[in-house]
Amino acid sequence: MPEIAPLLGETLTSPTAFHAPLHAPHEEDQWWRSSVIYQVYPRSFRDSNGDGTGDLPGITGELARLAELSIDAVWLSPFYTSPQRDGGYDVADYCDVDPRFGTLDDFDALVGRADELGIRVIVDLVPNHCSSDHALFQSALAAPAGSPERAMFIFRDGRGEDGSIPPNNWQSHFGGPAWTRTAAADGAPGQWYLHLFDSSQPDFDWDNPAVRAEFERVLRFWLDRGVGGFRVDVAHALIKAEGLPDWGGRADGGSTEGFPGWEAPMFGQDEVHAIYRRWRAILAEYDGERILCAEASIDPLPRLTDWVRADEMHQAFNFAYLHHPWNAHALRDVISSSLTAFDAVAAPTTWVLSNHDVVRHTSRFGLTDGTPRGGDGIGHGDPQPDLHTGLARARAASLAMFALPGGIYLYQGEELGLPDHTSMPDDARQDPTFARTGGERIGRDGCRVPLPWRADQPSSGFGGADSTAAPWLPQPEGWAGFARDVQAADPDSTLSLYRTALQLRRDLRLGAGSLSWSRPFEQSDVVAFLNGEVLVVLNMGEFAAPLPPGTVIAASTPGAVEDGLLVPDACVWILSTAG
Structure with a gap:
């Protein structure tokens, strides 16, 4: 024994x-303070037409299944027109639906069905950068230096006698330099443009009032179509420090010895908060308590609460909690520090264990050798997770999270206990991180694999019974064993656990508790x-x-x-x- x-x-x-x-309940009965929001990655959720890619009608058709999880809203990762060089976070048109996913009419039908089920629809907004295919950037490339078109983005002359050295030493999140040099029509080298991510994702210049006006137009476009709010991608990066000084720390702005994150010149600048105060005022013009949620990688934790002050955003992802190890002392500490920090500004803490950018927590908690894994993924050459241990810990961690006061975000498939695809062939990978680092960083494809719906159908039911197209990312062996129809019939399944616990959370008002x-x-x-x-x-x-x-x-x-x-x-x- x-x-x-x-x-x-x-x-x-x-x-x-x-x-x-440590935390007392709030008197306000605002839905977002204790919400359960389910993230849908459209390309991998449900394929309605059997072409291998998930789509908006596929989401609409399965919303009733999500309603069984007692959720308050769905958050849709980008479905906008995009060349898909970075999973849709390279947006070519912010006010249209990519044909891969459907049409604006399909989007309206999704919102209408969600409304019937009492579910709000939150959409992803990507304001830091767009696709290099975007009409605004194409106009900027065609325009001369110093033009209004170029002023929408961050173009700079290079350093050195011939301008061949990038304007500063900033590095891309995805590996390599954060600057790419342009060329004139005759091939002559020109200015450089900034891209904190892939070279196909130029950063907007948010010091330019025209950029701010453009995104206010985008906000209103979707608010007028009935969305319940926005999850704001890279919400801490819009404003860069004056003069774009060199930076010797991490590309993602995380703190390292000698380079604390709060000094990173590309993140967390004070001027960004005026933007979100303006956005909060725009949302207040609409009924139904529309919300803003910040994806802001900020440390230390108390600095993150600047994004959720009373006149700014409603929620911010708690990445310190997401990355907690399987350790009781560390977990108690991050919960206590989170509640203390967010209570200080009367904001709810938002808890999350998985999303489209990190290794799923079933796999993370299965790495019993202590190997850290975040957004770099797990490949076939890496130590492999113990899936039995990982699933047990993931179910336990989720149940504990469901009882915490505040808001919760779920990532599609975690209610099935899905692990990452850790043996994906390298030639199937599509994350730009893998290519830009020469395979040194695996990337995020493993957590984005299309979902299993029905065990006895091709591709585990992702595309329906008659689908012959392979999913856009390959599913691992054994995926059918996680299928929703199998788990729905099993009272001991992970799906049954999520259904039962989330309904109890709602009935007992734990999200609004203490x-x-x-x-x-x-x-x-x-x-x-x-x-x-x-x-x-x-x-x-x-x-x-x-x-x-x-x-x-x-x-x-x-x-x-x-x-x-x-x-x-x-x-x-x-x-x-x-x-």
Whole structure:
């Protein structure tokens, strides 16, 4: 029998067994403060016409399945006209639907069906950069230096006698320099343009009022079509420091020794907040509490709250939480610091474990050798995750997250327990990171593989029974075992866990609740907190842990509790009368 942590179960539900609430519930009943928002990556969600690519009608047809998860909104990753050099985050037309995904009429039908189901539609906005195919950038290339067309972007003369040295030393997130030199019609070398990402994604110059006016037009276009708000891509990068000074730190602005992230000249500049205050005012002109959510990679954590002050954005992704290791002390610390920081500006904390840019948490938590993995992916030559351990931990981590006060974001397929495709052939990869680094960084394709819907159909039902086209990214072997129809019929499946727990979260109003830490567990490998009358216990250690008496109303796995002990890598919710 495994060693048992020396904790007295009978003390755990005493009022004195809990610290004072770290986070108290808000009085406001604003939907976004406790929302559950489901991210759809359209290209990989559901293919309605069997061409190998997901589309808007495919999403519309499955919205009822998402409603079963008790969600408040869906967030659609980009579906705009795009050459798809970076998964749609290279936008060629912000006010139209790419033909791969459908039409504006299809979008309107999606919003209408979502409204019938009580689901809002959040769309992705990519304001830092566009596609090099965008008409504005093509006009800039054709125009001379110093022209109004070029002023929409960040063009600069090069350094050195012949201008052959880039204007500064900034590096792209995807590898290589962040500058590309243009050429005149006669082939003569010209100015350089900035792209913090791929060379096909030129950065806008947000110091130019014309850029701000253009995006206000884009906002209103989609608000008039009934969207519930915007997730704002790279929300911290729009304004660059005056003079574009050199930077010796990381390309993504993360802090390293000698180069703290708050000094990065391409991120987190104070002037960016005026933009979002203006956007918040525009959204306030529309009914229904439309929202803004920031994708802002900012550290330390208290700086992130600048994006969610009362007159700016409503939510911001909590990347510090997303990247927490499988460690109880680290998890308690990031939850406490998050609630403290966001409470200071009366904003909800937004919790997330997976998205389209990082290794899925089933695979992350399965890397038992401690190898860190974020957006660099896992390839066939890397240490492979233990999928049994990874799935157990992912289910436990998700159940614990569902009980936290604040908002939650889910990434498509996590409700099926999907892992990354970690053995994808290199010749199938499409992420520009893989190409720009010569394969040194695997990229994000592994978490973007098309979903399995029906086990007995081609491509696990992604394109329907009659589809003959291969999915745009290959599915791994065994994908059919994760199919939604199989899991819907299994009361012990990951899908069933998500359905049950998310409905309980809604019924018990846990998202609008409070959090108090359990004193007996605070120095152990067990994370335990009280939200209302629900005691949440997550065992992140190697040994079984005692539980207090009470009714288990949710468990991450059917065998989570044995003889009154919580097994390792498991989580339960217990009805409690404490406090």
